[in-house]
Amino acid sequence: MTNADQELRRTSLYETHKAAGAKMVPFAGYEMPVQYTGVIDEHNAVREAAGLFDVSHMGEFEARGKEAGAFIHKMVTNNVRRLDVGGVLYAAMCREAGGIVDDLTVYRLEEERYMAVVNAANIEKDWEWMASHHAEDCAFENVSEETGLLALQGPRAEPVLAKLIPGGGDLEAIPYYGARYKDVAGCEVLVSRTGYTGEDGFELYCKSADAPALWDALISEGGSEGLKPCGLGARDTLRTEMKYALYGNDIDESTHPLEAGLGWVVRYKAGDFIGREKLLALKAEGIKRKLVGFEMVDRGIPRHGAPILIEGEEAGEVTSGTMSPSLGKAIGIGYVPAANADVGAALEIDIRGKARRAQIVKTPFYRKS
Amino acid sequence: MELPSGLKYSREHEWVRVEGNIAVIGITDFAQSELGDVVYVELPEGGTEVEANNTFGVVESVKAVSDLFAPVSGVVVEANTTLEDQPELVNSEPYEDGWMIRVEMKDESELSDLLEADSYRAYVEEESG
Structure with a gap:
């Protein structure tokens, strides 16, 4: 065992994942499940029924x-x-x-x-x-260790969760981007209608010691609704189909929110926030490059780091890419010059030294039919 | 882990079925299971020369890209183009319809560097600890 392995941290669900036969991989310093039955199977469960993810590492x-x-x-x-x-x-x-x-x-x-x-x-x-x-007048505390977090995502998420709350929990009263405390399977849970998949669903904050019992209750009640345990592999394909940014891939300290397509969460008028002056200046100058979504025209899967070519010249870089299980197409996200960022524009992606045709498309890639 | 006897196995997890001077090549059940859902396969065209222990193509799962290594040297006489549209055959039938290339061998003595099913199994068990 190497030092890197020894330093990996585990969530309170580690033993649950191992017992369920998950394949564990290092992610963000944690040993996390990448898949249980298979990435595509889990991806489809979330799109069609429901999936349960351990995201306690957050x-x-x-x-x-x-x-x-x-x-x-x-x-x-x-x-x-x-x-x-x-x-x-x-x-x-x-x-x-x-x-x-x-x-x-x-x-x-x-x-x-x-x-x-x-x-x-x-x-x-x-x-x-x-x-x-x-x-001064504010206590600030890191509660990551004692907090467990499960993501219950998919069109059947609400009926599954309702079964575990006395009286059903009046979940329909929780709006998108709203959160309420509920008693779920005997545990105090902050039920938040949010997620990272493009589906309806919840993120469930609990005490980390309660996470295994909550997980087991959801899995046993959810089976009849098609609920499956899901790993980070499916989480990534689901978020990529929605063009949700992944920190470290699509955004980082060298990118700013305006070029990353996050201008909608920048509220200049609301007062001061750190970075406001600079973002106002960048906006006034005009955005030089944009994060766009593209589909491959030629064969090949674009991967993080692959060069994006425009008329043969390197013009940007792929930040995320995958074979989309829902669309059956290879899709990618990357930065291109603002002048070449229109839907329909032709790109080429350098995959293993060979330029392959791609085209900028509307995002999210996946839309519910 | 399914390991048909009668095939030869490489330490890079390819298998070889010898048919006269032709080597039919694919990846093992262990390799496909480690990869997970195969979504893309890139193979050389007929006529391409391949060299033992060098890459001849790429297999990609949802998450990972892996090189394919030629177990023997020779000339590709046929690539399994069915895998372009049905890469999942590599998962479901690694030794049958999931085959990848047929190579006309240049030096059949290279086959003696490959492992029999039993020794390959022992190799995999040791490698995966």
Whole structure:
């Protein structure tokens, strides 16, 4: 066993995954299930019925106190002030120079209590960045270790979850990007109608010690609805079909939200946030490159890092790509010059030294029929 | 793990079925199971020369790209073009309809570097710990 293996962390569901025959791989410093039965099978379960993912590796920070809302508002590009209790929003967190520190969701759990949910690979970096800005009149705590997180996704997610809540939980009253505390299978769970798949569904925050019991209850109640345990492989194909950005692939500190297609979560008028001046300047200058989605015309699967060619010249790079299980086509995401970013524009992708034709298409790639 | 006897196996997880001076080549049941759902196969055209232990193509699962290594040297006489539209045959029938190329061997003595089913099984069990 190498040192790298020894340093890998495990979620409270590790033994559950092993017992279910999951294939485990290193991801963001954690040993996580990449698949159970097969990526395509799990992908289709989420599109057609329901899938259950362990995403407990993600990080959760809580801010409490009078200044908690103002603190989080200053850190992220979206308008935290408009959040009501039980509301959720998606945002980017930027450096002063506009580079993306992370993308995250923000929850207003109580009047003066907020939660930021960050990518596993960025927990330490985000913590340092946020803690270095945090206000006097606000407690700020990293609760990642004690927090478990399951994603229950797919058109049958709601009926599956309802079975585990006394009286059904009135789930239809939870709007998209809304969250409520519920008693699920005897555990206190923050039920959030959010996700990373393009399907209806929930993200379920619980105590990490409760996660295995919650997982088992969902799997045993969900089987008759077609629920399957899913790994990170399917999570990636599902999010790629929606062109949802993956931090470290499509966005990072060298990219800013405007070129990454995240301008819709940048609210300049709502007041000050870190990076606002720079993003306003970038907007005024005009965006130089854009993150676009494309389909392959020739055979081949575009992968992260493959050069994008325009008229034979290298013009950008593929940031994500896969064979899309729902479309049966090879699809990719990458940055191209803004002048060449229109839907229908022809590109070539250099795959193993051979230029292969591709075409920019509308995204999301996948739309529910 | 299915390992038909009568085939030869390489340490890169390809199999060879010898038919006269022709080597039929594919990847083993172990290899397809490690890869997961195969979604793309890129093979050389007929007439291409391949050399033992060098790459002759690529097999891709949803997540990963893997090189294919030629177990023997020779000239490709036929590639399994069915795999262009049905790459999943590599998963479902690795030793039958999931075959990849037929090679006219240049040096049949190279076959003696390959493993029999039993020794390949022992090799895989040792490698996967």
